[in-house]
Amino acid sequence: MGLKLTSSLRDIKKMREMKDKIRKDNKIELDLPKNSDESYDKSIYGEENSDENNNAEFQNYKYIRVNTLQIAPEELKKRLENKKVVLEDTFLDYAFKVVSSPFSVGATPEYLYGYYFMQSISSMVPVIALNPQKNERILDMCAAPGGKTTHIAQLLENEGVIFAVEVNKNRIRSLTSNVNRMGIKDVVTINTDSVNLKSEELGLFDKILLDAPCTGNAYKDSSRIKNRSDILFCSNRQKELIHTAINLLKSGGELVYSTCSPEIEEDEEVISHIVNLRNDVELIKLDKNDYKGLNIQDALIKGTLKILPPNEPFYIAKLKKL
Numbered sequence: 321m322g323l324k325l326t327s328s329l330r331d332i333k334k335m336r337e338m339k340d341k342i343r344k345d346n347k348i349e350l351d352l353p354k355n356s357d358e359s360y361d362k363s364i365y366g367e368e369n370s371d372e373n374n375n376a377e378f379q380n381y382k383y384i385r386v387n388t389l390q391i392a393p394e395e396l397k398k399r400l401e402n403k404k405v406v407l408e409d410t411f412l413d414y415a416f417k418v419v420s421s422p423f424s425v426g427a428t429p430e431y432l433y434g435y436y437f438m439q440s441i442s443s444m445v446p447v448i449a450l451n452p453q454k455n456e457r458i459l460d461m462c463a464a465p466g467g468k469t470t471h472i473a474q475l476l477e478n479e480g481v482i483f484a485v486e487v488n489k490n491r492i493r494s495l496t497s498n499v500n501r502m503g504i505k506d507v508v509t510i511n512t513d514s515v516n517l518k519s520e521e522l523g524l525f526d527k528i529l530l531d532a533p534c535t536g537n538a539y540k541d542s543s544r545i546k547n548r549s550d551i552l553f554c555s556n557r558q559k560e561l562i563h564t565a566i567n568l569l570k571s572g573g574e575l576v577y578s579t580c581s582p583e584i585e586e587d588e589e590v591i592s593h594i595v596n597l598r599n600d601v602e603l604i605k606l607d608k609n610d611y612k613g614l615n616i617q618d619a620l621i622k623g624t625l626k627i628l629p630p631n632e633p634f635y636i637a638k639l640k641k642l
């Protein structure tokens with residue numbers, strides 16, 4: 321099955337307009353390719369229907385993140401290997417790629433015991449970039465089903481506080497169920513719209529993760545149809561959310577912004593918007609070399625990262641409140 325990653329947005333004219341718009345903002349450095357816009361486009365998204373991409377869906381989701389609150393990675397590895405699951409190491413000592421398995425890895429007793437979470441390796445990067453530390457107050461603004469909330473919790477070793485906010489009532493159930501399954505004790509779940517969160521009610525945070533609602537990607541949803549109005553709707557919502565996020569950060573506090581959409585309007589443009597509009601934020605540069613084994617590169621804004629096929633597409637940026 322070929323995966324279509326091209327779209328009208330990737331028209332060269334459109335790319336030029338977007339770059340010009342971002343280029344006008346002199347606060348952030350752009351990492352533009354030396355060659356043409358078209359080759360940048362290809363280098364980001366790959367060729368449409370290329371053979372390389374055909375196996376991508378398998379590669380994306382067959383990763384497990386070991387819940388180190390419950391079991392040591394080597395112990396879980398041994399248990400799964402005894403059941404003929406073939407695992408491969410990743411750049412994280414607590415995450416493995418599932419090369420093959422005689423059964424669904426979501427249907428094992430170990431999964432039910434909360435020993436691991438299944439997610440793409442790309443979706444672990446925002447939490448690594450956030451670098452949560454014990455005893456910090458952390459806000460996860462768009463939390464369900466909890467892949468990143470539970471990842472933050474294991475790094476805090478149940479010593480900290482995580483406020484996990486989710487607007488969708490049904491999805492908050494899956495968040496709560498994952499938090500409980502994984503034996504996490506320091507998460508407060510809140511069912512509300514994060515745009516309306518106020519520091520007067522919640523206090524200020526050391527770190528915030530804004531894993532924003534987005535139009536997604538063709539790897540996650542091969543039938544994904546994105547149109548211009550969906551992308552702009554998401555982009556506007558993302559800009560509102562990131563404003564709220566900055567308001568909720570302590571001075572010196574840090575925010576990681578991520579999406580699993582490759583669209584510039586939902587990625588670079590949101591960061592460009594906030595950095596240029598507000599005087600109380602600055603970009604913290606992320607280093608692609610910190611994520612060995614992933615197909616990752618600087619995005620149009622240098623120091624913000626784009627993860628590319630065959631990994632699940634993701635955009636990650638980090639900001640600091642001054």
Ligand SMILES: C[S@@+](CC[C@H](N)C(=O)[O-])C[C@H]1O[C@@H](n2cnc3c(N)ncnc32)[C@H](O)[C@@H]1O
Nearest residue numbers: 462463464465466467468487488513514531533
């Ligand atoms: C990309 S998903 C988050 C995935 C999650 N961070 C994880 O790692 O499992 C975005 C989530 O944000 C929720 N959401 C959308 N708009 C929101 C808002 N205004 N406030 C809070 N949550 C929102 C969606 O319902 C969805 O569950």
